[in-house]
Amino acid sequence: MTREIQVTFDCADPAALAAFWAEVLGYHLQPPPGDFESWDAALEAFGVPREEWNSRSAILPTDGGGPRVFFQRVPEGKTAKNRVHLDVRAAPGLQGDERMAALETECTRLEALGATRAYRIEPAPPLETGFITMHDPEGNEFCLD
Structure with missing residues (x-):
């Protein structure tokens, strides 16, 4: 069975890194759920504290032909060479x-x-x-x- 994959980046600034990789890969930012006009509106409605609003982000392939790329904020910085790139x-x-x-x-x-x-x-x-x-x-x- 073939499985779908998601590529995940640990990072300090998910929004900025997602915007960078969207440009690199020709992807777009994942739109907010439901009828929300923005992620800020969705996160506010969900009761997510403002300090957590940039804790994650995701980008999607524009043509549907690739994996979702997810960015999650972590407290530690990068310290060594990537084992996967x-x-x-x-x-x-x-x-x-x-x-x-x-x-x-x-x-x-x-x-x-x-x-x-x-x-x-x-x-x-x-x-x-x-x-x-x-x-x-x-x-x-x-x-x-």
């Missing part, structure tokens, strides 16, 4: 200089959103096609692949 497929089907140029373009776009570049690995056929490793605004590693 996302590979953002920014240059599928491209090779060599064309591939690396597409990855550089996406890297520049994501830096403007708050990501930072860690390092670049050059193509070395037949096994290495080249990629750029980056950090999101809270330091989580991901690759442009």
